[in-house]
Amino acid sequence: MSVIGEEEVRGSKAIFKEISADDEDQQPTIIESLCMSCFENGTTRLLLTKIPFFKEIIISSFICDSCGGSNTEIQSAGKIQEQGVVYTLDIKTKQDMNREVIKSDSATTRIPELDFEIPPFTQKGSLSTVEGLIDRAVSGLEQDQAIRKATAPEVAAKIEEFVEKLIKLKDVETPFTLIIDDSSGNSFVENPFAPQRDEALTVTHYKRTTQQDIQLGLKADDDDEEEEEQVEEKPGNTIEDMRNEVLQFNTNCPECNAPASTNMKLVQIPHFKEVIIMATNCDSCGHRTNEVKSGGATEKRGTKITLHITDPSDMTRDLLKSETCSILIPELEFELGMAAVGGKFTTLEGLLKDIKHLIVSKNPFTLGDSSNPDLAGKLQLFGKKIDQIIALELDAHIVLDDPAGSSYLQNVYAPDPDPEMKTEHYERTFEQNEDLGLNDMKTEGYLEGQSADR
Template sequence: MNCFRNGVTRLLLTRIPFFKEIIVSSFSCDSCSWSNTEIQSAGRIQEQGVRYTLAVTSRQDMNREVVKTDCASARIPELDFEIPAFSQKGVLTTIEGIIDRAVAGLEQDQPARRATDKEVARKIDEFIGKLRQLKEVNSPFTFILDDPSGNSFVENPHAPQRDEALVVTHYRRSPQQCALLGLEGEEVDAKPPDAADDLRDEVLQFNTNCPECNAPASTNMKLVQIPHFKEVIIMATNCDSCGHRTNEVKSGGAIEPQGTRITLRITDPSDMTRDILKSETCSVEIPELEFELGMGALGGKFTTLEGLLKDIRDLVEKNPFTLGDSSTPSRTGKLQEFIGKLQDIIEGKAQAHFIMDDPAGNSYLQNVYAPEEDPELSVQRYERSFEQNEDLGLNDMRTEGYEPEPASGR
């Protein structure tokens, strides 16, 4: 598209563990030496959208790696600047690279604008100057990446420690966002009142596609009562084509009036066998390792403490920006040390505190002394903050004293 002569486009289907499958395309032209690279997601759309909010305060932040899919939008509120969804192809770049692409896009038609409308061209030149000044980071600014498909990513250079400058928010897509992604709600036939039997002993099955190979598979769903807790829904998917297995748990009840903070002091290898219900709104913290896993990560799980710690270990090992091809040697050594300490906890060679914080109150950690108190386990109830209620969608929810507006008499 530069000199309009024939070039060569190369396509590569590859699998990145953290981002599932992607298609990498690379174009090059021998006539004018112009080249271009793009990525497209070849995996499934995630169950929730994701929003990354980064406070850029230094030149190092400009080098953070970013995966931006074509359905993601990028915003810089300080300049009232936005790159709308589907206006650019997917790309693997950095914060600075995204700004450079925006500048290149604005400069593309400037010669024509200067000939037809000098005033508009002058204003765009001024705005391009402001974008270029952002690269120097003379003053802090905010970078927001919002992807309804959940397949975009902003690097955390401090992983596995928490990044104070980066806020990751998972959210449920709106009907408009679902329509934009080509997703349609499925209508489920309601059971007649006379068929409202007890589903606790029944395993329901519905057809779906494997998240790994996309082959037809089946998902089993069952309602389970956890002793001394509540009912949950367990879903398991098995693929006969590639052997992939996955399971997920959803809370079968409502959001609790208060949040729950569960703290377990791991002192014995037998603690690894404790049952755990981690909801998708629950965050996990291990203070001794300075590690924190945000809400929405790993989804909902019903497993043991050992199983959850192994999932955390696999999450760090399979992330290409931590220990993969995109990692740096200095960070690799630090993360290898972290994985070693985590493995010591799993094998019972080290003691640590395991903290689960669930604003929705739908997570659970087994008390092996039940119904007596567990000396190593403490459960605290707390009032949710306004921000936590906002993340759960409770601030705009009205369930009491609701009266519909009277119908018009016309």
């Protein structure tokens, strides 16, 4: 199995090359294909490439010499992300129309102000701008207008009126909202202020539903029935047994797709609660990943932990960051939303290095054709400031804000209070309960409700 995995990795490196203007060997594959407009043969060019610090993509371009028709699209050749993502952009200026957008096939595009929605899998993926998305929507609506005017003039008139509204959006006379909801997690909206927080852009990660997994081809329709049949109660699997046992189950490597194994263990954190630690190690390509899940219930109140970093030993403090925890560094005017780096059980230094890697190294618009020198300079400066915080050359605070109360930062003075660390408990807002799925959760009064219905 390991030999096959290594061959697959070598093959992927040979096929997908990074975008480079100096690479003369990176030539597109030319295929003769049928034009769907005039039904004559045209030419399709395929380029398998890799956007630096992003992922592998397939760029295709079709040109028909007979009718002049053309078409371009982009397809993701990388893995489907573990969570879906929703980008909500408040567009207030014309500069916002120039933001770069990667929209995959599985993304839903919405403009609530016009009750406008482009369902998933109805458009091919594209690398464009906000203005380009609107132009593409206008072109799609105008495509069959000549036929509609002849067969359904009332429908054609309504579509023309709606197209005018879409075109007016490009002038940004009134603010509007653009929402891109991608269950595969492979879409992206540019933040021109990175690494600082963008007040106009909200990024939310979520767990896919079973129906979305079926749409993406990750699960068959009958998987739920098979899982229910395989669930059996086994005597002796108590909580105490799980604490002393490392569970292992088979999976596939998220990088090379070779067979791998994931280890899972229930751990009791002193002065806190139980957590589940999961780690995956691939023998084929060496990829390693770890994730932490809370093993207890959602706390009644949220928790906000503020640490003033004053000593080198602070970098070795144990830290548990749950998926619902946001990270703030006030001195850098930096905020990282929940689920951005997933659940982690690490040290403070490890978390800061993960933040630097996420913001500086994995940003898809720092290199290649989409690179921006000003943005790249800001990101490099941010990375240097993170290094200064780790080396205690820059005075800083780190804030862990978890509405679920499932995050933890080690108190080295426990059980006595830590003079440099402040822990606050607060009541969650309605919006925070909504994000955690608590507003619609009903755990009491079922019998009374059933009696009333009868």
